[in-house]
Every structure is written in structure tokens, then in C-alpha cells.
Amino acid sequence: MIIIRHLLLFLSLVFLLAGCVPNEFRFENRANQNISQAEVLVKEDERIKGAAALFYDDHLIVGIRVKTFSRFNKTKIASELETSLKELYPELSVLVSADSKILTETTKLILTSKDEDVKEDIHELIALVEEQT
Amino acid sequence: MDKEKYAKIEQSITPTTPILKNVFRAFITGGTICLIAQFIAVFYMTFFNFTERTASNPTVATMIFISMLLTGFGLYKKIGQFGGAGGAVPITGFGNAVISAAIEHKTEGYVLGVGGNMFKLAGSVILFGVFSAFLVALVKTILVKLGVATW
Amino acid sequence: MFSIYITAFVVGGLICVIGQLLFDVAKLTPAHTLCTLVVIGSILDGFGLYEPLIDFAGTGATIPITSFGNALTHGALAEAEKHGFIGVLTGMFEVTSSGISAAILFAFIAVFLFKPKGDV
Amino acid sequence: MVKKGLLTFPSLPSIVATGVTAGPLEKKSPFHSHFDKIYDDESCDAKTNEHGHAKLMEDACMIALSKLGKVPSDADFFLVGDLVNQMTPSNFTATSIGIPYIGVFAACATSVSSMLLAALLTESGMSQLTIAGSASQHNAIERQFRYPIEYGAQKGETAQWTATAAGIAAITPHRNGVPSIVCGTFGKAVDMGMTDPLNMGAAMAPAAADTLKRHLEGHNKQVSDYDCIMTGDLGKNGFAIFIKLVQNQGITNIDNFSDAGMEFYGKNPDFMAGASGAGCSAAVYLSEVYAKLLSKEYKKVLLIATGALLSPMSFQQGDTIPSIAHAIELTMK
Numbered sequence: 001m002i003i004i005r006h007l008l009l010f011l012s013l014v015f016l017l018a019g020c021v022p023n024e025f026r027f028e029n030r031a032n033q034n035i036s037q038a039e040v041l042v043k044e045d046e047r048i049k050g051a052a053a054l055f056y057d058d059h060l061i062v063g064i065r066v067k068t069f070s071r072f073n074k075t076k077i078a079s080e081l082e083t084s085l086k087e088l089y090p091e092l093s094v095l096v097s098a099d100s101k102i103l104t105e106t107t108k109l110i111l112t113s114k115d116e117d118v119k120e121d122i123h124e125l126i127a128l129v130e131e132q133t
Numbered sequence: 134m135d136k137e138k139y140a141k142i143e144q145s146i147t148p149t150t151p152i153l154k155n156v157f158r159a160f161i162t163g164g165t166i167c168l169i170a171q172f173i174a175v176f177y178m179t180f181f182n183f184t185e186r187t188a189s190n191p192t193v194a195t196m197i198f199i200s201m202l203l204t205g206f207g208l209y210k211k212i213g214q215f216g217g218a219g220g221a222v223p224i225t226g227f228g229n230a231v232i233s234a235a236i237e238h239k240t241e242g243y244v245l246g247v248g249g250n251m252f253k254l255a256g257s258v259i260l261f262g263v264f265s266a267f268l269v270a271l272v273k274t275i276l277v278k279l280g281v282a283t284w
Numbered sequence: 285m286f287s288i289y290i291t292a293f294v295v296g297g298l299i300c301v302i303g304q305l306l307f308d309v310a311k312l313t314p315a316h317t318l319c320t321l322v323v324i325g326s327i328l329d330g331f332g333l334y335e336p337l338i339d340f341a342g343t344g345a346t347i348p349i350t351s352f353g354n355a356l357t358h359g360a361l362a363e364a365e366k367h368g369f370i371g372v373l374t375g376m377f378e379v380t381s382s383g384i385s386a387a388i389l390f391a392f393i394a395v396f397l398f399k400p401k402g403d404v
Numbered sequence: 405m406v407k408k409g410l411l412t413f414p415s416l417p418s419i420v421a422t423g424v425t426a427g428p429l430e431k432k433s434p435f436h437s438h439f440d441k442i443y444d445d446e447s448c449d450a451k452t453n454e455h456g457h458a459k460l461m462e463d464a465c466m467i468a469l470s471k472l473g474k475v476p477s478d479a480d481f482f483l484v485g486d487l488v489n490q491m492t493p494s495n496f497t498a499t500s501i502g503i504p505y506i507g508v509f510a511a512c513a514t515s516v517s518s519m520l521l522a523a524l525l526t527e528s529g530m531s532q533l534t535i536a537g538s539a540s541q542h543n544a545i546e547r548q549f550r551y552p553i554e555y556g557a558q559k560g561e562t563a564q565w566t567a568t569a570a571g572i573a574a575i576t577p578h579r580n581g582v583p584s585i586v587c588g589t590f591g592k593a594v595d596m597g598m599t600d601p602l603n604m605g606a607a608m609a610p611a612a613a614d615t616l617k618r619h620l621e622g623h624n625k626q627v628s629d630y631d632c633i634m635t636g637d638l639g640k641n642g643f644a645i646f647i648k649l650v651q652n653q654g655i656t657n658i659d660n661f662s663d664a665g666m667e668f669y670g671k672n673p674d675f676m677a678g679a680s681g682a683g684c685s686a687a688v689y690l691s692e693v694y695a696k697l698l699s700k701e702y703k704k705v706l707l708i709a710t711g712a713l714l715s716p717m718s719f720q721q722g723d724t725i726p727s728i729a730h731a732i733e734l735t736m737k
Contacts, residue, residue, distance in 0.1 A: 071339050102184070152305075156301050160301050164294065167295070189338075193381075210553075211556075227352070228386070251388070260319075269361075284365050402446055403429060
């Protein structure tokens with residue numbers, strides 16, 4: 001019994017710590033852009049079930065979560081979205097990733113809004129995505 | 134008595150492999166190992182700067198570390214006996230093959246024993262991995278140059 | 285979020301089932317089975333099918349030995365895309381699988397810590 | 405009587421003493437109370453498994469000799485064998501024990517072939533005391549023939565577990581009050597095309613059936629003459645096939661048949677089909693069977709040790725597994 005309780009505790013801890021971001025759409029505008037276009041584009045895509053988008057300065061960073069069976073194509077979905085967003089916001093440097101790390105980190109950036117570090121964090125995320133295995 | 138006649142007798146008596154049972158056990162064992170690895174991967178993604186893609190390296194290393202402990206304490210052979218391919222196919226099985234061979238041949242010395250025998254089971258996996266990767270990449274490159282395929 | 289755990293379990297389990305069928309139906313030895321799976325992983329990556337599987341199943345696809353063939357082929361293809369034929373070779377030399385280095389390292393550590401025990 | 409492979413010993417050489425040693429896992433054997441020494445360490449407190457293997461054998465020899473009140477220099481011949489490369493454990497034992505030595509290899513059938521040769525030497529008057537027997541050590545032999553000990557390979561129901569045990573017999577010219585060797589049969593190597601080293605019972609069963617048939621016909625005996633007919637290490641599956649083959653030969657009464665390997669671990673499923681190894685049959689024959697002969701529970705027994713004559717290389721080269729079985733008949737008057 002004790003083992004089971006420990007296991008349950010451990011599992012719930014892992015789930016919590018895993019940055020269990022709920023499936024919702026979060027859009028944050030800190031760059032005086034018209035974000036509604038992006039909102040429509042992301043929300044209308046049926047394959048996407050959650051997203052966090054942050055407009056900051058000249059950056060647009062979007063972390064998306066795709067539906068389970070669309071995960072096979074998630075890199076393609078992300079790059080498609082990236083191309084369309086680039087067309088919408090030609091003046092911004094756009095990063096779209098279906099990697100859950102980007103989603104959690106972007107969510108964190110949106111929630112803990114300390115303006116000074118955001119730029120640095122965004123650059124870090126970009127470097128992270130470009131990193132090869 | 135000829136060989137064919139004996140083979141018939143032998144087959145009628147030797148119990149058939151319980152394929153369904155083995156397959157089920159392999160599924161459970163292999164699935165559980167991958168599930169544990171997924172927890173570890175999420176752990177690395179959450180607490181360190183790893184993406185889904187880059188987290189796989191430390192995850193694999195951690196799994197092999199676990200495999201080392203299980204092998205050393207004599208538990209991996211029990212997992213292998215229960216799970217069959219479920220224990221052998223995950224990277225932990227690769228680790229088990231290398232580690233078990235290494236500790237087995239310690240008595241012959243570190244160079245000829247450990248060094249020479251470490252890959253006696255797992256070496257073929259590396260050979261065929263590298264060779265098939267070479268062939269596949271070569272064929273694909275030729276096809277792309279011919280315009281038949283794209284990257 | 286939770287679905288990744290389910291897909292990892294199921295896909296990882298199914299790859300092991302293929303291995304078990306190679307054991308029991310095709311009567312291959314463990315070494316032959318693992319080699320076959322590595323070659324399968326490598327070929328799947330040649331068709332560009334393994335990476336989507338990783339996206340779908342996470343560790344369910346990266347932990348089975350098939351991912352080793354995939355990693356090598358992927359490295360070779362990535363370089364080949366940039367440098368042509370010579371990239372096939374350089375790409376393979378560039379890829380170091382963490383699986384192999386971890387196995388070597390931990391095996392050598394294990395040599396100092398453990399002794400084989402012939403119990404049941 | 406001169407017949408192919410058939411031996412009779414009119415002078416009735418006797419097995420005057422036995423020494424049986426075993427590893428820690430062998431405490432699970434229902435025969436363990438008959439073993440003279442059981443180690444707590446699986447490599448018998450030696451540096452390596454191979455040294456442990458040699459120690460197992462050496463201690464069995466010393467125990468057998470001490471029961472007679474003899475020292476190694478009193479013995480005339482030393483006939484032993486094992487399964488490790490070039491029989492190094494036997495060679496090391498022979499070095500330390502210092503008796504003129506003939507290495508005998510018949511895989512797991514060495515237990516009986518060495519005793520038959522010892523009986524021949526005794527019968528011819530060339531030997532007053534011969535030490536014969538065989539040994540096996542699980543760790544040393546598994547790694548030689550199969551995988552590293554800690555490797556997680558799945559073994560099927562037909563696989564066998566190499567026993568850690570040694571059985572040594574001291575054989576002298578006839579003495580009263582101890583079991584003696586009446587006759588024996590050297591087997592022919594039989595190959596029925598079996599290739600699975602994890603199902604060696606199936607490879608060895610035809611050899612056992614062949615030797616049994618030749619022994620019964622050649623010495624003009626019946627199955628019912630014996631209190632016990634015990635094969636060596638066919639295991640559960642091999643023994644079932646052996647019984648089928650024996651029944652096909654027209655022998656219906658199989659009540660007195662048993663198999664040392666199958667019984668060795670008390671049919672514990674952890675050990676799959678049972679024990680194997682050169683020490684398995686030697687240990688059972690020279691402890692359990694010998695004790696029952698001494699107590700006159702058995703008057704006449706036929707022991708058929710079986711051996712699979714494979715090497716890891718022959719298996720990898722895709723060769724089939726030839727097998728051999730040697731039979732020895734013991735009586736107690």
C-alpha cells in the first residue's frame with residue numbers, strides 16, 4: 001500500500017512538474033501588433049488543440065500543441081503555420097514550434113511578465129529550437 | 134530411424150512456443166520501459182533546457198544507467214526472461230548486452246577481457262546500423278541526384 | 285499532454301511485439317532480431333517515416349533499438365543534403381549515438397562495481 | 405564377449421567410495437542431502453569461475469579418497485572430464501592432485517564414459533584404484549556455450565540449466581558390500597538433425613534410445629531386470645521424447661525410468677526443463693543412486709548418461725548437434 005501511495009505521489013508530482021499546460025489558446029501582445037489575424041489563423045486550424053503566442057518587440061514566438069493523431073505531421077504543421085504567419089507579419093521574426101518545450105516556455109513567459117528578461121529568453125528559445133540532436 | 138521420422142516425433146512432443154503469451158508480455162514490458170523513458174524525457178524537458186528532440190540523448194543515457202544497475206544486481210535477466218523482446222529491443226537491452234558481456238569477461242583482464250568482449254553481443258547491431266545507414270543514405274542520394282526522389 | 289504517455293507505451297510495446305514475433309515465429313536469435321530491427325529503422329528513415337513516428341510516440345520510438353538505425357541514417361542524410369555523396373560518409377562519422385557512448389561508459393563503470401551472479 | 409561397443413566385467417570392479425560436491429543453488433535439489441559438500445559461494449571461494457570449477461572437482465576427489473583413508477598418491481589413474489575449453493578445470497585439478505591423468509571428453513556423458521574406462525583399467529589388472537568422474541560449473545559453462553550470465557535472453561521451456569556439481573567415484577577391483585560394475589555399453593554418436601541448443605534434450609534422446617536398445621540386445625537383458633533405469637540430463641522434454649522412442653521399440657513398462665536432469669531441481673519451473681551439464685548426472689548417480697544401492701533399495705540399475713557434442717562454433721556455423729549416450733550397469737550383491 002505504502003509503495004502504491006508513494007508511486008501515486010511520485011507520478012502526480014511528475015505530471016505537475018512536467019509543466020502540464022492545459023489545452024487552451026493564449027495570445028499576448030507586447031508589440032502593438034494586430035494579433036487578431038494570428039488568433040484566427042491558429043484557432044481555425046483543426047489540427048491544433050492548444051497554443052501560446054507571444055508578440056514581443058520584433059519577435060513573434062508561437063508554441064503549438066497538435067492533436068494526437070496529427071502529431072505525425074507536427075513539424076509540417078508548424079512550418080506551414082510559420083509561413084502563413086510570416087506572410088501576415090512580414091516585419092516580425094516568426095518562430096513556430098510544435099515542441100512542447102516551446103509551448104511551456106512561451107506560456108511561462110506570458111504568465112511571468114518581467115519585461116527586462118523576455119528578449120534574452122526568446123533568443124534562448126530560438127537557439128534551443130535550432131539545436132541539432 | 135530416419136531424420137524426418139524423428140523430426141515428426143520430436144515436434145509432436147516438444148511444447149510449442151506460447152506465442153500469444155510471449156507477445157503480450159513483450160508488449161507490456163517494452164511499453165513500460167518506453168513509458169518510464171517518457172517520464173524521464175519529460176523530466177529533462179521540464180527542468181533543463183532540452184526540447185523534445187534534444188531530450189532523447191540524456192534520456193537514452195539515463196535508461197542505460199538504469200540498465201546498468203538492473204544488470205549488475207541481476208534483475209535484468211529476469212526482465213529478459215519475462216518480457217523476451219520487450220526487454221531486448223529497447224535501448225536498455227542494448228545496454229544490458231554490452232554491460233553483461235563487460236562484467237562477464239573482467240576475469241580475462243581489462244584490455245583483452247572487458248575491451249575485447251564488450252561488444253561481442255551488441256557489436257553486430259552497430260555494424261548493421263552503420264552499414265544499412267550508409268546504403269540507405271547512398272541510395273537516397275543517388276535517387277535525389279537522378280531526380281526520382283526529394284529530400 | 286497525457287496522450288504522449290499512451291502513444292509512447294503503445295508504440296514502444298508494438299515495436300517489441302515485432303521483435304518477439306521475430307524471436308518466436310521467424311526463430312531468429314536475439315542478435316539477428318536486433319540487427320533486423322536496426323535495419324528496419326534505417327530503411328524507414330530513408331522513406332522519411334521514422335521522424336514522424338518519433339513526433340507521434342516520443343520515447344516509444346526513440347527508445348527501441350530501431351531508433352539507432354534511424355539516428356545514423358538521419359545524420360548521413362542530413363549531411364548528404366548539404367554536401368552530396370561525400371556527406372553520406374561525413375554525416376555518419378559525425379553522428380555519435382549517445383546510446384553507444386553511454387553503454388561503453390556505464391559498462392566500464394559496472395566492471396568495477398558488479399560481478400555476474402548465476403542465480404535464478 | 406566381443407561385440408561392438410559392449411563391455412562386460414566378469415571380475416566386477418567396485419565403486420568403493422564417491423565424492424559429490426555442489427554449488428549454493430543446488431540446495432534446491434531434492435538430492436542435496438546426499439551431497440558431501442555444498443559451497444555457499446557460487447565460484448567456490450575461488451578467484452574465477454573456472455578455478456571454482458577445478459576446486460569443485462578437486463574437493464570431490466579428496467572427499468572420495470578420504471572416505472577410503474587414502475591420499476592421491478595411492479591412486480593409479482585419474483580419469484575426469486568437463487565441458488570448458490580444452491577441459492582446463494580438469495587439467496588444473498590433475499595438476500594439483502598429481503595422479504597420472506587421462507582427460508575424457510564425452511560432453512555430459514563423461515560421468516559414465518570415465519567410469520567405464522576406469523572399470524576397463526581395473527578389469528585388465530592395470531589399476532588398483534582409479535578416480536573417475538566429471539564436473540560442471542554453471543557460470544563457467546553458460547558463458548562458454550550460451551550468453552553472459554547477466555544477459556537477459558529469454559529461455560524457453562525446453563532449455564536446461566547447467567548444474568554446478570561434481571561427482572567422483574573411486575573404483576577398485578571387486579570388494580564385497582559396495583556396488584560393482586557389471587557391464588556397460590559405449591554409445592554411437594547419433595545425429596538426428598536437431599539444431600536448437602536450447603532444446604538439447606531433443607538432440608540427445610535418440611542417442612539414449614539407441615544405446616538402451618543396444619545394451620539390452622547386446623547383453624541379453626530386459627527392462628524389467630532393473631530397479632531403475634536413469635538417463636543423464638535429457639530434461640523434461642528430452643525425457644518425454646526418449647520415452648516415446650522407447651515405447652516405439654516395443655517396451656511398454658516404463659515405470660522404472662527416470663532422468664537425473666529432470667529430477668535434479670525437483671521439477672522447479674524456474675530451471676525450465678531441468679538440469680544439464682557433466683556434473684548433473686555424475687552427482688545424481690554417485691549420491692542418490694549410489695546411496696540407494698548401498699542400502700540395497702536398488703539391486704540393479706542401468707545408468708545412461710547422455711551428451712550433446714556441440715561447440716558454440718559448430719552451432720554458429722549452422723551444424724546439427726550430434727549426441728552420444730553411454731550406459732553402465734551397477735549391481736549390489
